[in-house]
Amino acid sequence: KAGVTQTPRYLIKTRGQQVTLSCSPISGHRSVSWYQQTPGQGLQFLFEYFSETQRNKGNFPGRFSGRQFSNSRSEMNVSTLELGDSALYLCASSLGPEAETQYFGPGTRLLVL
Amino acid sequence: AQKITQTQPGMFVQEKEAVTLDCTYDTSDPSYGLFWYKQPSSGEMIFLIYQGSYDQQNATEGRYSLNFQKARKSANLVISASQLGDSAMYFCAMSPTGANSKLTFGKGITLSVRP
Numbered sequence: 709k710a711g712v713t714q715t716p717r718y719l720i721k722t723r724g725q726q727v728t729l730s731c732s733p734i735s736g737h738r739s740v741s742w743y744q745q746t747p748g749q750g751l752q753f754l755f756e757y758f759s760e761t762q763r764n765k766g767n768f769p770g771r772f773s774g775r776q777f778s779n780s781r782s783e784m785n786v787s788t789l790e791l792g793d794s795a796l797y798l799c800a801s802s803l804g805p806e807a808e809t810q811y812f813g814p815g816t817r818l819l820v821l
Numbered sequence: 822a823q824k825i826t827q828t829q830p831g832m833f834v835q836e837k838e839a840v841t842l843d844c845t846y847d848t849s850d851p852s853y854g855l856f857w858y859k860q861p862s863s864g865e866m867i868f869l870i871y872q873g874s875y876d877q878q879n880a881t882e883g884r885y886s887l888n889f890q891k892a893r894k895s896a897n898l899v900i901s902a903s904q905l906g907d908s909a910m911y912f913c914a915m916s917p918t919g920a921n922s923k924l925t926f927g928k929g930i931t932l933s934v935r936p
Contacts, residue, residue: 741922751912751926764923796864805922808854808873812866 710735712801712813720819726787729816733780733801739763740782741810742774745796754797757782758805786818794820823848825913825927832932834903841888842898842930844913852918855896857887860910860929869911872896874918900932908934 713732721727733740742754753766757776774784780801786793796817800810824847834840846855857869872880872887880887888897896915900907910931914924 739922741924743924743926750928751914751924753923753925756920756922758922764920766923798864798866800866800922802922806919807921808871809868810922810924811868812858814863814865817864 712799712811714797714799714813714816716816717814718817718819720821721789722821723789723791725789726785727789727818728783728785729797729799729818731782731784731799731801731813733782733799734811737801737803737811738780739802739804739807740776740780741800741802742782742784743798743800744768745798745815746792746794751798754784756805763805789820791820794818823850823853823915823917823925825915825925827913827927827930829930832930834900834932834934836905836934836936837902839899839901840903840932842900842911842913842932844896844898844927846894846896846913846915848915848917850917854916854918854921855887855889856914856916856924857885857896857898858912858914858926859907860912862909866912870898903934905934905936908932 739758741756756764776782800812802810855872859867910929913927
């Protein structure tokens with residue numbers, strides 16, 4: 709069974725640009741969560757989608773948005789990039805919000821110059 | 822709000838010995854889940870173990886066990902018979918029950934296993 713895949717794996721952008729990251733969950737998983745990992749703030753929850761609906765949202769500005777498609781694939785978008793958005797963005801999937809195990813993807817490493 | 826505290830500096834352990842990684846938490850939720858994840862240098866987060874707040878017994882998964890002390894609000898991870906491949910960052914996390922996809926993570930602990 710294929711694991712969680714994230715594309716692209718690495719990305720370099722400049723301030724002010726926007727970026728879209730993609731996450732394909734494990735087959736059969738309907739819940740997708742996104743996390744941002746930085747050396748300073750650690751791992752922070754961005755948002756969670758289940759059955760195409762956003763169930764939970766972390767404390768991030770409106771520049772961060774996401775969506776989930778009918779096949780459970782998810783995208784997150786960051787508009788008007790700032791230097792502080794440089795981070796490892798991790799996606800995790802699970803069968804549902806109450807599942808005990810989330811499976812993480814390898815992450816997308818974003819560098820904003 | 823939920824908070825996870827991991828204050829140990831980098832940990833070192835000899836191969837084949839046991840090691841305990843500390844985690845304390847704070848929450849106002851009456852019911853919650855506690856998790857441990859491993860993050861090797863490659864960056865991918867690997868799920869290790871889960872403990873529900875109402876579980877009577879401590880969780881175990883192979884060489885991993887979770888020492889859950891509810892009154893002390895601690896959820897320490899015990900790794901028995903350490904292996905070189907255990908060298909990684911270890912994160913303690915928690916979530917409200919019913920929202921296991923919304924994790925609050927601690928800052929993590931670096932574990933180095935010496936041959």
